[in-house]
Amino acid sequence: xxxxxxxxxxxxxxxxxxxxxxxxxxxxxxxxxxxxxxxxxxxxxxxxxxxxxxxxxxxxxxxxxxxxxxxxxxxxxxxxxxxxxxxxxxxxxxxxxxxxxxxxxxxxxxxxxxxxxxxxxxxxxxxxxxxxxxxxxxxxxxxxxxxxxxxxxxxxxxxxxxxxxxxxxxxxxxxxxxxxxxxxxxxxxxxxxxxxxxxxxxxxxxxxxxxxxxxxxxxxxxxxxxxxxxxxxxxxxxxxxxxxxxxxxxxxxxxxxxxxxxxxxxxxxxxxxxxxxxxxxxxxxxxxxxxxxxxxxxxxxxxxxxxxxxxxxxxxxxxxxxxxxxxx
Numbered sequence: 001x002x003x004x005x006x007x008x009x010x011x012x013x014x015x016x017x018x019x020x021x022x023x024x025x026x027x028x029x030x031x032x033x034x035x036x037x038x039x040x041x042x043x044x045x046x047x048x049x050x051x052x053x054x055x056x057x058x059x060x061x062x063x064x065x066x067x068x069x070x071x072x073x074x075x076x077x078x079x080x081x082x083x084x085x086x087x088x089x090x091x092x093x094x095x096x097x098x099x100x101x102x103x104x105x106x107x108x109x110x111x112x113x114x115x116x117x118x119x120x121x122x123x124x125x126x127x128x129x130x131x132x133x134x135x136x137x138x139x140x141x142x143x144x145x146x147x148x149x150x151x152x153x154x155x156x157x158x159x160x161x162x163x164x165x166x167x168x169x170x171x172x173x174x175x176x177x178x179x180x181x182x183x184x185x186x187x188x189x190x191x192x193x194x195x196x197x198x199x200x201x202x203x204x205x206x207x208x209x210x211x212x213x214x215x216x217x218x219x220x221x222x223x224x225x226x227x228x229x230x231x232x233x234x235x236x237x238x239x240x241x242x243x244x245x246x247x248x249x250x251x252x253x254x255x256x257x258x259x260x261x262x263x264x265x266x267x268x269x270x271x272x273x274x275x276x277x278x279x280x281x282x283x284x285x286x287x288x289x290x291x292x293x294x295x296x297x298x299x300x301x302x303x304x305x306x307x308x309x310x311x312x313x314x315x316x317x318x319x320x321x322x323x324x325x326x327x328x
Contacts, residue, residue: 001104002131003038008139009104009162010034010097015146015155017096023150025084026093027143033073033097037061049306050253050293053260061102062116070095107166109197109279111262122262126197127169133201138162172203175223180208183219183231195264196221199284205324207284209264214239216266220284222326230326234285237266240275250295253304257293268292274307282311283320 007030014030015023040060044052059065073094078087085093105112108130111122128135142158176196184191194210199220208219216239220232242258245251254275258265261277268274269287276292288311293304322328 001108001128001135003035005132005136005139006038006101006104007031007035007097008136008143009100012139012142012146012155012158012162013096013100014093015143016152016159018093018152020150020152022085022089023146023152025081027147029073029077029081029085029090029093030097032077033070033094034100036073036076036098037069037101048303050256050260050304053306054256057102057105057110057112057122059113059116061105061112061114063102063114064116064118066095066099066102069098069101073098107169109195111260122260124262125170125173126195127166127173129198129200129202131201132198132203134203135162135165138165169198169203172198172206172223175229176206176208176221179221179223179229179231180210180219183208183221184210184212184217187217189213189217195262195279197279199320199324202324205284205320207279207281209278211239214241216264216278218278218281218285218287220323222323224326227326230323232285232323234283235287237269237278237287239263240265240267247301249301249303253293254295257304276309282316284323 010033011027011031014026018026037060040055040058043055060069070091074087074091077090081090102112102114106114106123107125107128109124109126110130111124113120114123115121138158138161142155145154146152173196180194180196189212192211196206196208199205199207204223206221206223208221210217215236217236218234220234222230242254257275261279264278265275266278268276268289273295274292276289280290281288289309291308293306295304296302
């Protein structure tokens with residue numbers, strides 16, 4: 001998730017395991033340790049634009065790295081906090097904070113290598129959006145109450161509510177998946193694979209992408225809480241089939257992007273020689289991408305360029321809000 005929410009969850013867990021006199025310091029330690037895993041965003045190269053996406057949510061988010069990350073965070077914080085807590089106590093809180101990072105990120109759709117180095121699989125449970133204000137607000141309230149009352153009980157209740165919200169996301173994910181499956185059956189499609197993910201900042205409006213005979217079909221699904229589901233039919237696009245490229249650097253970059261995007265890749269409909277990640281779009285049923293790579297076919301021997309696309313038009317926002325509210 002976003003780095004602030006990562007810190008909030010780490011702070012809440014550290015608070016929940018703290019003693020009454022340690023609640024404030026536990027908040028700071030847990031918050032800092034939980035954000036440390038995302039320091040992998042600093043791994044980048046001007047010569048290799050895809051290095052960043054290759055290592056983000058990589059080894060630093062794996063389960064086996066938790067003791068190392070927790071120890072590193074404790075060593076960094078020890079000079080500042082040694083007059084207030086023993087090193088062992090600081091390490092205890094940093095381990096708790098750091099442990100939340102990979103697991104929370106795996107709940108999103110981006111993909112996290114939890115099992116590295118034993119497996120390179122990018123785990124994505126897709127039960128919560130990368131930014132979700134409800135989840136974050138639950139943690140903020142729990143932290144504030146714990147600091148004010150100096151009692152861990154508030155943070156323990158906050159963790160229970162946050163966990164319940166994730167379970168609700170799991171339930172909504174299953175409902176969206178079932179709705180997408182029925183939609184494909186109604187169209188007479190044989191589904192080769194399918195993914196559904198929540199759209200930005202909510203668990204009501206979902207994006208569905210499924211592949212049938214080499215074609216991706218994209219739809220928006222509003223999962224009704226007290227009403228029937230609503231389908232916002234989207235477009236379709238042919239799956240990108242990689243061909244052997246004589247340019248070794250470009251071939252490697254294409255393979256890395258396919259792996260990063262879980263092979264949900266198409267050639268951009270408006271930009272020649274650009275591959276895009278179909279998992280993400282500003283609209284739940286849209287084909288306009290958020291990011292992709294320019295294959296630079298005119299400059300052989302160079303790495304592909306990672307490019308971002310953003311549609312911040314008022315029309316797009318209004319359409320998104322309309323779908324979220326269940327409007328036509």
